Amino acid sequence: MKELWGRKVLLKEMNEEKSVDEVSLKMPAMKEVDAKTVQCLRCGQLHDKKNVELYSERYFCPACIQLGRVDTDQQFYHLPEPEPIARNVCFFWEGELTKGQQVVSDSLVDSVKKAESRMVWAVTGAGKTEMLFKSIHYCLKEGKRVAIASPRVDVCLELFPRIQAVFPKEDVVVLHGAMTETYRYTKLLVCTTHQLLRFFRAFDLLIIDEVDAFPFVGNPLLQYSVEQAVKENSSLFYLTATPTKDLMKKTAQKKLELSILPARYHRRSLPVPKIKWCYHWQQKIAQGKHPRVLTKLIRRLVSTNDLLIFCPSISLMECLETILKADFPETPLTCVHSQDPERLEKVMNMRKKNYRILLTSTILERGVTFEGVSVIVLGANHPVFTTAALIQIAGRVDRRMVYTAGEVWFLHDGCTQIIKEALQQIKTMNRIGRERGLIDEM
Template sequence: MEMFVYQVIESNQLYLSLCIEVDRVYWRKRGADIAILFSTSSIGEAYSWIQNRKDQYIMNGKKPVALSKYHQLFLSWSSLEQEAEKLFNLLQGRALLWSELISFLHKKNIINIKLTLLPILQLLYLENRMEIKPGVTCNDVIYRWTCHRCMSDRKYLRMTDCATCGKQCSMCEQCIWLGRSRTCTPFFLFAPSSIKKEKLISVKPLSLTAAQQKVCEQILSFTQSEEKQFLLWAVTGAGKTEMMVPVIAQIRSEGKKICWVTPRKDVVHELQPRIKRIFPQERVLALYGGSSDLWMEGDIVIATAHQLWRYFQAFDLIIVDEVDAFPLYQNIALEKGIERALSTGGKMILLTATPPRQWLEWSRSGKLPSATLSARYHGHPLPVPKLIQERRLWDKIENRKPITPFNHFIKQVITYQGQALIFVPEIRRVKQVLEWIRENGHGHLAMAGVYSQMSNREEVIRRFRNVELDCLVTTTILERGVTVPKCFVMVLGADNLLFDQAALIQMAGRVGRSSTYPYGEVWFLATERTEGQLQAKKQITYLNRLAKKEGFIRKEAYYQ
């Protein structure tokens, strides 16, 4: 694609052009002429050229000469304006690479646009309804290299021979699986919609607990405040989806858009139908890699974090779920993506069961408005972990020797007809622990192991969920993901450095979530007592005490 840089004669402004004929007519209509200064096949070059020479052209007072030869625009100006309006309505609030824009248009069945697309885009650019940037900027100053799409710095950028522009071109490896962002690829940021129509929202009635109700009120008053972010610290199994319903209803009734960001695809799958059932008349999308909802228009979008790189100021409320979890936590590119997808004046709610210490400090000092939901929806306290020390734990397991507390744990599981979820710190331990359990008199149990690289991972998890397995040995991949009604958790080697306070709280949080069986046990078995174990127990105890003090624990649950 040929790109131009031009100057409006008698003005200091330099512009990019994808279709110079449009610029000529546009400026003629305003009584000005233009002069082409530079042309290239790479948007990156054109963009850098402007950045580097802006001052030079303006300072020297050079007077460029207008070219006299132009092609004619083959459609009338008024129909160009109409077409631009139509396309803009579809693309508002999107941030798309050239290839994504083409996929988008195909999906919308807009296929006869080949000849008019560049003029339309150019008009939108001139009218400030769209910005054009290169996918990647790589100019002389290496520390300024950046991918405009995912906002990564040079760490993720690689120079490659590019077949598209025939030159050396930089490509971003951070966002590659959403399509290649490179120096010669244009990246478009379409301005968000400014029209918000108030509407009546029909919501399936929900009954909230007193604890949930209190938090909902705090969240609603946050949306009316000047604050931008709100931290909701809700214990595992608090019923956070239900708690978000009033605020979603409120924001939707103002005609505004909402995005619910979650770290994992399986949560998107689970959440989208739930939200759709609660808001039957709203367009609720599920967005993740390979999703069939891609490029659809939604009122409430449930998405994995990477998908937000495709939006520009599109959402008025972004709910960031499990904000402290991988891949979101401390991933600057994803954070920036969320930030960019939020409208000016938009609100962000950060949800977590395990807030990092720093955030709690911000919350205490008033820097970050927040609420704490200390009670589970069923009003039973969180199971407090039992800390059990076992000398030479892994030696014993490696040598297939029995460990008495472990046998007691399994006995409990069998007595209560529960399911055991056994966490181990490393993949290599999964098989080892399974064999050790079998050889220590528990061979009759239906058992399996699971870890991230396993090809039939989903199948094993499904069997555990369907209560076809008595015991599942897992790495931390199931730390947050899986919920079964009668769950008993054992963390083997809880002193491993991988198991920090947050991980241990999440693992403990698998237990007692169901209102039909709000009990179960959590055991941390380790050679050493670590800060992580002690802090996890301390925090769980603190939250239970808080819930009791606030009157959110049901009386009959006190002595369980």
């Protein structure tokens, strides 16, 4: 019944249903809080009884229904994690940490030893994953259980082979909503934050990557899942390039330790966005006219690098695509957004340099690396671009070892506080990086 160790699952979610009744612990699936309210014990959400009644005093949870329905007729099956037993763990990594990465890596190992939680605020393109290896290795050697979770499936799929390569003899399982593989017990796993809802007191170390990304940020259900998934004595690591105000508050109150990595592994400062006024960009493009400022800038930037142009809406992006195809007939370009069925193919073709210009919605704001690109944000004053989004977008430039003089431009027709904050944060990180001797002057 290893399958139930540290898990909290319904009977229908189990691979082996037989004999489960005799061996496992049972926990209620829902709880009556008061005469009017029920709570789901998978996702922690409270519901007004009258909204979630199935039939005579039987209730269900709509909040986590995408994982299969929880209702008052069911119960969770669970077995506690066994006591950890120290063991040998094969660790294979030939890379070398930079001075800045080493400091963070050491503090993470330290936190694991003390069972304390820590946020790592590392700039975009800093090389976050490598800094985790030592603390993961330490935990596994102690016989403990480790999970790396991300709100985004694509991040999980990218992390999995890297983790497996470093721990080549470990059985690593990857869990997400669209997988076909059945669950099995492992000491090391990579999963989406939604999958944590099926765990209970499982992990000695839980790492949440991109903690400020959708759908984790501001989602009480996923935050509950994290609290439930860790053991009482455990470490939680949050990784982010753009921490939320909430997390910053926790570090200020010392509820969360903080490590800052202000510089990238290649020791160059973050590109600071240049801001430029672009009069009536929205109206002009909607009328099929190109703003002169924009076309002039594109012409200059594509002479040295490929170009990503971030647009605030799909309709505007499509208008701009038509305009640019007429203006730059020799330059292969396309546009991409989240509903685009060819989205993966287009991104791959941009990476292969089959396109020179890619117009995109905010879907490419994080998680992707292109070689030799410049970036334009068209309408950086549009409300779709938050401070975190602008910092992430600016962070697409100059991520590789080879320097290509990529630039970041924010075009706007009214500079906002959000734009100013993004610039301020980028400059602050560069200043800290210089003070700590982690950045070389060019």
